[in-house]
Amino acid sequence: MELHDTHLTLWRKQWLVVYTRPRWEKKVDRLLQMQGIEAYCPVKKVTSQWADRRKQVILPLFNSYVFVRINDREAYKVRQTLGVMNFVYYMAKPAVIQDQVIEKIKEYTHNCPDVEVVSLQEINSGDRIRVKKGLFFDQEGTVIRVQGKNVILAFDHLNCALVSNFPLSNVILNTIHSIPISFN
CATH class of the missing domain: 3.30.70.940 (NusG, N-terminal domain)
Known part of the structure; x- marks a missing residue:
């Protein structure tokens, strides 16, 4: 057998x-x-x-x-x-x-011919991330909040904070500049 x-x-x-x-x-x-x-x-x-x-x-x-x-x-x-x-x-x-x-x-x-594989990287409030595609390509910012598959991001250039919502697939964690920060 x-x-x-x-x-x-x-x-x-x-x-x-x-x-x-x-x-x-x-x-x-x-x-x-x-x-x-x-x-x-x-x-x-x-x-x-x-x-x-x-x-x-x-x-x-x-x-x-x-x-x-x-x-x-x-x-x-x-x-x-x-x-x-x-x-x-x-x-x-x-x-x-x-x-x-x-x-x-x-x-x-x-x-779904435009399907995308998204890395399940850990992104938390306060992390520094960079946008990898779209209107804000290559811009860095700080994560305010993660909502499901989206990130609310604050850009800190031009002496003001521009807050925007991005899909997780459009951002990359910038591990060198991650700082703990809390937004209430």
Whole structure:
């Protein structure tokens, strides 16, 4: 019975996660598919603004990660693919992603092409943060309050405080200048 179970796991395909070189996600996805390996690189549509134009670009949803549906025998082929660093491990084994999780990601990216993955970084009142996109791009301010997925931010330039509400996905914690401060 044990031999039979081992034989089945060699041929049974599961979704695993590979870690790629930075900005190689779509290339790795294409290279794996050219080898006949089922690969999936979820993408999102982003509008980029340059000084002279706006352009919609397709970017990976997860930086440096690609999903592969393989059996044990295909693992070596995946590891040898240009741009693949290694598998993502959990408890000393390659991390297995359930089929329904991949299906949910596919559904979300299809129905919401501008979906975004937001880091669950800890942002608190008094933290110094910087805006990473939008009208106030690259401006720094102090967090007054966090409300769900939004941050109320005070900009302290021009000798006045401009208070604005930003989505968490549009700000970055500036750990060097975080100061404890309370607003009542």
